[in-house]
Amino acid sequence: MIDLKLLQKDFDGVSAKLARKGVDTSLIESLKEKNEKLKLAKAAYETLQADQNAMSKEFGVYKREGKDINELKAKVDANKIKITEALDIQRERQEELEKLAMAIPNIPDDSVPDGADEDDNVEIKKVLTPKEFSFTAKEHWELAEENGWIDFERGVKIATSRFSASFGMGARLERALINFMLDFNRSRGFEEVSVPALVNRTALEGTGQLPKFEDDLYKMQDQELFLIPTAEVPVTNLFQDEILQETQLPIKMTAYTSCFRKEAGAAGRDTRGMIRQHQFHKVELVTIAKPEQSEQIFEDMVSCASDILTALELPHRLVNLCTGDLGFGAAYTTDIEVWLPGQNQYREISSISNTREFQARRAKIRYKDGKKNTFVHTLNGSSLAVGRTLVAIMENNQNEDGSIDIPEVLKPYLGM
RNA sequence: GGACAAGUGGGUGAGCGGCUGAAACCACAUCCCUGCUAAGGAUGCGUACGGGUAACUGUACCGAGAGUUCGAAUCUCUCCUUGUCCA
Known part of the structure; x- marks a missing residue:
């Protein structure tokens, strides 16, 4: 607010x-x-x-x-x-x-560039150079099916469109990625937490998904509960309506959850493959910080997500979101886009935002600043979207015969 | 699922329908005293919003919501949570 x-x-x-x-x-x-x-x-x-x-x-x-x-x-x-x-x-x-x-978005930081949509986002830097393929790189859905990793039809059969199921190495890689990401985040000082996937209205109002974006959420029929669209919601709201001690801050957390989005208004976009699903895995970073800490922590969070991609040897770039692409609650946001050779473009794989005190004011999260109560700053960021990481591994690590190389850092997680 | 009980400030825990925003204790903060393996004393110490340069002051809040009353932490109802017992 x-x-x-x-x-x-x-x-x-x-x-x-x-x-x-x-x-x-x-x-x-x-x-x-x-x-x-x-x-x-x-x-x-x-x-x-x-x-x-x-x-x-x-x-x-x-x-x-x-x-x-x-x-x-x-x-x-x-x-x-x-x-x-x-x-x-x-x-x-x-x-x-x-x-x-409650329906008015956060004030964008002065550093946020003007722009209408994602085309106006400003590139900050590129990390790693995409490799040249001696053959035509395939898109991930083709590779996923060829290798028997992801079954799109059977996912749709048991649920509806935009759901999929993973098999064998596909499923194991997902789990390996989740574990690798959580461990990596933990090594950067983020405490692992495990939270409910269903939350109430107050929590969603606290982080800003409600009242404005109810259409994007899955809602229970007989109870005022919603499936979380991101772990940001339950994790940030853990401290809702609390007055924290200064010594507790910053509270740095990481959580793995499934995320659920109706993707209302995304009809026709990324209908193939697992770029845009109704349910997906994500490892999230959330920090509750003192105002003077939040700039630095934001940078740390961006580095953390970027370094995971680097460890996985995936080329990516950082972009500064423009006003038109900035989310409702964010004061400023850096997106990380991973290179997808099959699509021949960079695609979002992480979004890190500082909401400053926007969410804190809504969720009533404060800390004792000497004698006064002051709103904290809250930050959140994906580190990373698991499905899209898998997509990136498939497309970047493909060989001419359709086989896929497993990144070195994941091998211990796969018993290799 | 049924029965009973309870939900008070950072914690423990008193509270008769008006003198209670709330005793006491602990914790915490500041000050004083003392000089020894410890303590003693004084004062302060909830949150939100509004008025005032300020001292200060108004309103609201004792799980949530509604009601009774001139007046409710205290009575009534509903809900939520927790505990105990029963199925």
């Missing part, structure tokens, strides 16, 4: 920054107005309530002294009617404000 005090203080600054993200200034104007109206309504209600409390106190005194209370009671009763009205107005305004405020 954006900082309403900041909005009040620096309306022009805030609205200009949000305009870069396509948020209409009139919306911000309306937010500011609603906030001011709520303050007035609150003040009105609180004054009446203060009167009421004072009169109620007198009641006790009157009774003890055996005084007549009829007159006082008439006054109090009349005041009560006004309080009820004032409270209704206040609640209504509160709801209006919240509804609007």
